[in-house]
Ligand SMILES: Nc1ncnc2c1ncn2[C@@H]1O[C@H](COP(=O)(O)OP(=O)(O)OP(=O)(O)O)[C@@H](O)[C@H]1O
């Protein structure tokens with residue numbers, strides 16, 4: 055019996071060899087990147103730099119968590135940058151006017167959740183295409199931030215609040231710990247729970263999921279709400295880290311967040327992907343920028359290189375996918 | 380007509396998939412003007428052979444000989460250049476393209492020779508003409524996704540026929556057709572045959588093979604078992620060749636006194652669908668629901684299951700009135716629906732068997748955290764019980780053969796432990812052996828107190844399995860029989876609306 059099970063396991067591994075190839079290659083790319091940077095720059099493999107890279111990647115990872123859930127259902131969320139900015143600005147305003155820190159943070163996250171829920175209604179209940187619906191929400195969020203800030207920038211936030219972005223637990227930066235905990239929660243949610251199952255099922259075949267009694271509307275509402283929440287948390291981390299908030303602070307994160315998710319192997323068609331992949335995607339993206347900095351390459355070129363890396367990764371993934379057909 | 384040079388020969392074909400040898404040294408020859416039937420259990424390798432000839436997959440070893448010359452068929456286009464074309468077991472149409480675009484995909488008629496301007500008028504005219512040959516009139520400007528499965532199937536057939544094939548491969552073409560279309564198709568096959576077209580015909584239905592087949596080749600577990608002239612072989616021998624054992628009874632039914640009422644539908648109306656439908660299903664009963672394509676059987680099932688909203692009527696489940704709002708709600712009431720189109724509504728093809736089996740019953744087993752070992756054990760139980768041919772419970776469902784996919788859908792609904800099932804074409808695409816198993820399973824379910832409403836286009840199955848039979852015609856129920864009052868002629872005539880008063884019929 056156990057022999058039979060073992061042979062079956064081996065056969066199945068043979069069958070999945072090709073599907074395992076992509077994650078392995080992704081991990082190898084990450085390690086290769088580290089190796090190259092270690093050889094090119096003696097400053098790379100230092101404790102400070104490693105911690106620095108991890109801290110920089112936290113923003114992308116946190117945004118990527120909710121985004122992964124959305125993309126797994128074959129959706130997309132273009133409002134994450136806007137939500138991030140709005141929540142950052144709003145929380146900063148609240149803190150400056152003396153609202154207690156926990157309450158201000160809670161309100162910030164709540165606003166993120168509401169905007170996410172709004173996306174969920176537009177997509178899951180009314181049935182708008184996610185691309186259009188969430189793009190509209192992006193403009194609403196950014197518009198609200200503009201009204202809120204009237205063109206100013208807020209500095210000088212309470213020290214206790216800044217801790218979540220700039221503080222340490224022992225020798226490890228607090229944002230890294232917070233991100234790790236969130237990532238673990240999302241990983242378990244997606245891979246080990248009934249809710250995660252529903253998300254994958256919806257992304258694989260929406261109609262079959264519906265026919266099987268899965269509440270497809272509730273799942274849509276949930277994933278967009280989660281994405282709003284993680285974008286909001288990223289907004290808090292960012293504001294705390296910079297000790298400042300301004301309207302344009304979310305701008306770079308939409309494309310980079312999506313890029314992390316896609317580079318992590320999550321298919322835009324839905325149903326395929328994982329949190330682990332998204333983390334690797336975010337790390338690769340961060341490392342590329344870090345490497346360019348270490349090598350003293352002008353920041354004017356960064357966007358071009360980042361864009362190239364993203365294209366290369368997505369191209370590689372699609373080739374692999376064809377091959378494993 | 381049956382003799383003469385073979386147009387196509389395959390020799391020693393081998394095809395391996397990870398964990399399974401789908402074809403193992405298979406050889407056969409096809410002659411012009413013959414209908415060569417391929418038979419065998421689910422997973423025997425029939426579709427694999429068909430796909431090799433159509434250039435969709437390439438064999439690992441072996442030779443294909445076309446008119447005496449050894450050839451290679453690497454792409455569907457190459458197959459077409461040899462005049463080989465066919466209809467796959469699974470739908471291959473592009474859902475959002477319209478009927479004519481689908482028929483002429485990749486070879487649209489041009490307005491001026493050599494220039495890339497499509498002659499839309501001709502495209503639509505010719506599509507309509509091709510479909511009309513089968514008595515089908517649809518708006519060729521409609522996207523095919525809005526059409527029923529039978530019409531879609533006929534579109535696929537027309538798509539091949541308009542290429543003028545010399546070798547026509549039909550992989551279970553009748554699985555989604557009703558008698559009327561089947562009739563038309565068979566007449567047309569005879570015409571093609573007289574023009575010297577060779578036809579490779581895959582089917583599980585013995586009756587069909589008797590009607591149109593000339594020779595039949597049987598495969599078992601990827602191996603060639605033998606080729607025999609249809610006229611010289613008995614059904615029993617064929618079954619014996621296929622499954623390696625004898626099957627004594629196609630319809631193992633133990634009828635019992637029916638129990639209390641499980642489902643009552645009263646005056647149910649659906650927009651553009653069923654009208655004023657009354658029906659009941661009791662505990663311990665299999666109730667057949669027959670009718671032509673478009674009679675509204677599937678629409679009725681969808682309305683009862685909460686997929687389409689009915690406009691008026693009453694539904695009671697176990698005496699409790701319900702207004703169906705969603706499948707989720709109806710599953711909670713103990714209802715299960717095995718849908719007719721498994722690929723679209725029944726399965727998540729890119730998920731493993733395990734995750735498909737658990738799809739409708741996940742929350743019955745787990746509240747929040749999932750125990751994947753329990754799911755594996757459960758899936759393996761169904762794999763054994765229903766004899767699903769798969770190397771492992773973790774194989775993606777898309778890699779299973781059609782019949783085994785159907786069994787996975789069945790397993791999914793069995794695991795809900797529902798009391799009341801609507802089975803829409805439950806044995807579609809299932810081999811004889813498995814069919815008997817499914818029938819036995821249905822019998823067991825009702826013995827244990829379930830009730831089944833069975834929609835089927837196979838009259839012998841309906842007559843053999845049902846306790847009572849409803850006949851639907853143009854959205855209305857126009858006949859109701861006890862099984863011992865019914866026979867093929869009576870029901871067949873009613874299905875066509877013969878004997879229905881004009882007032883009712885329109
Ligand atoms: N792409 C694939 N990858 C892996 N295994 C496959 C693939 N296609 C087919 N198989 C396997 O090859 C075997 C033969 O499949 P095939 O589809 O030819 O069966 P079939 O005779 O057409 O059965 P059915 O009557 O159920 O349609 C099956 O065990 C099936 O699981």
Ligand SMILES: [Mg+2]
Pocket residue numbers: 425426427468550780781782
């Ligand atoms: Mg087949």
